[in-house]
Amino acid sequence: MTGDVLVQVKNLTKSFRTGGGLLHAVDDVSFEIMRGETLALVGESGCGKSTLGRLLLRLIPATSGSVFMDGKELTALKGEALRQARKEMQLVFQDPYSSLDPRKTIRSIISEPLRAFKIPKNEQETILADLAENTGIPQEFLNRYPHELSGGQRQRVGIARALALRPKLIVCDEPVSALDVSIQAQILNLLNDLQSSYALTYLFISHDLSVVRYLANRVLVMFLGKICEIGSAEEIFSHPHHPYTHFLLAATPTLDPHQSVDDMETLGGEIPSPIHPPSGCRFHTRCPYACEKCRTEEPVLTTGEGTSGYACHYPL
Ligand SMILES: Nc1ncnc2c1ncn2[C@@H]1O[C@H](COP(=O)(O)OP(=O)(O)OP(=O)(O)O)[C@@H](O)[C@H]1O
Numbered sequence: 149m150t151g152d153v154l155v156q157v158k159n160l161t162k163s164f165r166t167g168g169g170l171l172h173a174v175d176d177v178s179f180e181i182m183r184g185e186t187l188a189l190v191g192e193s194g195c196g197k198s199t200l201g202r203l204l205l206r207l208i209p210a211t212s213g214s215v216f217m218d219g220k221e222l223t224a225l226k227g228e229a230l231r232q233a234r235k236e237m238q239l240v241f242q243d244p245y246s247s248l249d250p251r252k253t254i255r256s257i258i259s260e261p262l263r264a265f266k267i268p269k270n271e272q273e274t275i276l277a278d279l280a281e282n283t284g285i286p287q288e289f290l291n292r293y294p295h296e297l298s299g300g301q302r303q304r305v306g307i308a309r310a311l312a313l314r315p316k317l318i319v320c321d322e323p324v325s326a327l328d329v330s331i332q333a334q335i336l337n338l339l340n341d342l343q344s345s346y347a348l349t350y351l352f353i354s355h356d357l358s359v360v361r362y363l364a365n366r367v368l369v370m371f372l373g374k375i376c377e378i379g380s381a382e383e384i385f386s387h388p389h390h391p392y393t394h395f396l397l398a399a400t401p402t403l404d405p406h407q408s409v410d411d412m413e414t415l416g417g418e419i420p421s422p423i424h425p426p427s428g429c430r431f432h433t434r435c436p437y438a439c440e441k442c443r444t445e446e447p448v449l450t451t452g453e454g455t456s457g458y459a460c461h462y463p464l
């Protein structure tokens with residue numbers, strides 16, 4: 149980590165219009181991603197992780213707020229300027245199968261971004277060979293089709309394609325969740341190796357904290373569209389300040405091999421609706437420490453920019 153900011157997110161909000169009313173998927177979120185780091189984004193299903201990842205990559209438009217990359221405001225770009233900016237940021241999906249065109253060969257899939265950006269043909273071959281080698285795809289696989297590959301091999305293809313244009317930022321959205329546990333470590337190791345050789349910055353989305361622990365430098369915890377806590381992985385895993393972070397960790401059995409299922413504290417209660425989020429602290433309906441203030445006053449993140457901090461009136 150060199151300590152300079154690659155991505156700056158300011159007051160980013162995304163609401164979806166639904167039959168039941170406005171759904172606040174990401175609600176006034178501000179934080180930074182440092183160049184060369186892995187920032188893990190964690191939280192329960194539906195808290196807005198994928199929406200936030202897609203907003204960063206400008207795959208969906210924001211309702212309000214802004215995203216800066218290397219000082220350039222992505223949220224203000226249009227047309228060709230946006231297309232060029234897209235080279236610098238890529239997405240690796242959870243399910244590589246559904247994101248790979250079944251009618252195309254692996255060669256054609258990996259080199260698709262090179263064709264889209266009109267990289268000369270002779271260079272394409274060299275880049276392709278390097279990508280295959282660096283992601284552990286044997287040359288003979290290049291003429292095969294996605295269905296002829298295993299899940300792990302397909303994820304290597306998804307990663308190779310994401311690397312083709314030498315992006316600065318990769319959003320990995322649950323990149324190993326669909327894979328067998330035995331294959332997960334291989335892909336995580338690959339992502340780790342590629343990070344240094346390609347000078348990558350990762351936003352690593354996962355609901356699995358044991359996976360996050362493996363490679364995160366910092367962790368951002370979300371609940372119902374808001375940041376609960378952000379901080380170094382060391383700090384978050386050893387001294388969480390926000391009760392929600394604490395319960396997420398306590399509910400992750402693999403973190404402590406001596407812990408039995410009986411010892412695990414469970415995170416009770418239903419996740420409230422993002423259409424009608426609770427007043428005050430959004431976690432108050434599930435928080436054992438909730439007081440009157442929590443029901444009426446929304447806690448603010450202790451650092452405005454969100455390098456590290458928490459949003460709780462009564463931190464642990
Ligand atoms: N296109 C859409 N239209 C309406 N609502 C949406 C849309 N996309 C996402 N949502 C809603 O926004 C909220 C956040 O969804 P999102 O997919 O970002 O969550 P997530 O944290 O990635 O969940 P998971 O862990 O299940 O992948 C959810 O309530 C979801 O139903």
Ligand code: SF4
Pocket residue numbers: 390391392429430431432433435436437438439442447459460461462463
């Ligand atoms: S603000 Fe109150 S309800 Fe919210 S997490 Fe902190 S103690 Fe719990």
Ligand SMILES: [Mg+2]
Pocket residue numbers: 197198199321
């Ligand atoms: Mg998701």
